Amino acid sequence: MNDSDLERYSRQLLVPGFELEGQEALAAASVLIVGCGGLGALAAQYLAAAGIGELVLVDADRIELSNLPRQIAYTEDDIGRFKVEVLAERLGAMNSAMTVVHHSIAFDESSGLGLLSAVDAVVDGTDNHAARLLIDRFTVQSELPWFMGAAVQMAGQNIAFTGMREEGCYHCLAPEHVGDNNGGCAALGILGPVVATVALRQVLDVLAALTGVGTVPWGILRQYDFRANTTAALPLQRRAGCVVCDPDLKTPM
Ligand SMILES: [Zn+2]
Numbered sequence: 136m137n138d139s140d141l142e143r144y145s146r147q148l149l150v151p152g153f154e155l156e157g158q159e160a161l162a163a164a165s166v167l168i169v170g171c172g173g174l175g176a177l178a179a180q181y182l183a184a185a186g187i188g189e190l191v192l193v194d195a196d197r198i199e200l201s202n203l204p205r206q207i208a209y210t211e212d213d214i215g216r217f218k219v220e221v222l223a224e225r226l227g228a229m230n231s232a233m234t235v236v237h238h239s240i241a242f243d244e245s246s247g248l249g250l251l252s253a254v255d256a257v258v259d260g261t262d263n264h265a266a267r268l269l270i271d272r273f274t275v276q277s278e279l280p281w282f283m284g285a286a287v288q289m290a291g292q293n294i295a296f297t298g299m300r301e302e303g304c305y306h307c308l309a310p311e312h313v314g315d316n317n318g319g320c321a322a323l324g325i326l327g328p329v330v331a332t333v334a335l336r337q338v339l340d341v342l343a344a345l346t347g348v349g350t351v352p353w354g355i356l357r358q359y360d361f362r363a364n365t366t367a368a369l370p371l372q373r374r375a376g377c378v379v380c381d382p383d384l385k386t387p388m
Contacts, residue, residue: 136162140232144186150348157346158186164345165189165234167254169242169270171218172196173205173320173330174284174337175260180208181338182258183226189234190226191254192219195241205327242266247273256344257281258337262319264309271305274298275379280344282337287323289362291333294371295340295351300380302354303373307380329361 136158141148144158164187168175171194179190198206198213198221206218213221219237226235240246242261247269251257257274259267259281267283274281278298283305285292296304320330336357343349354371378384 140186147185153342153346153348157342157348160346161186161342162188162232164256165191165254166341166345167191167193167250167257168260169193169250169257169266170260170262171222172202172260172262173325173327174286174334175258176206176208176218176222177331177334178258178260178284178338178341179222179226180229181335182341183230183233183235185342186230187233189236189254191250192222192235192237193240193242193246193250194218194260195239205325205330207327242269244269248276251277251279254279256341258341259283259285260334262321267305267309271296272379275300275304282340282344284333284337286330286333287320287325289326289329290358290360291329292356292358293333293336293340294356295344295353297353301373303371304377304380307374307377308356308371310374326361329359332359332361 147153148155148158166182166187168179168190171192182190196218198209198216198218200214202209208222208225217239219239223235223237242250251273257270257279259270261267270281280296280298282295283293340351343351356369356371358367373380375381376384
């Protein structure tokens, strides 16, 4: 770490438990951001600012006018461009020392495993149940931790899963047969600060996992009701017979 890095990161280097070791661990880490909307773009910005070594961005969408109230990485001039292209430019300008790789494709059955091959963790910035089920399955197979987040209207939730899923998995929480019951923010609406708060809870968990600064609440679902101003923390229960995480039933996928 050179003098410029020491100055740049001086405030976080002072945080007990983060310090030089945490900064170096962060600089050596690569994180995949699946979905670069309200959750993923903000998470990427904060990880870039903190000094992450590499981010891999995946999103097939282009920027729309209706994204701007919450996806604050993007501006009016960006409308029509791929989110990952614009975000990669912004992140590169924020922190020239980091590596940004971007793919304007969906995280799906054919692309998923390959995208996980060289990263240390995955941040969920998607907006649907099917994509999260896929992230869950592929990260079990790759033994990678992932950080789920979701938000709609005035509510949100997030949970962190270890690579080994001893705490249970997303399939235990929301099995395959449970469909998207929220309809997503396109149908039901969302406030910018709601999705941003959830994104930053994901980032705090990622920083704790990568650097050891703080305890990651693995397998604890945190639910935020911003209308009533309440938070609940519910420990996940591993579901016996879960095809993804039950050690007796784990099937090659
Ligand atoms: Zn499970």
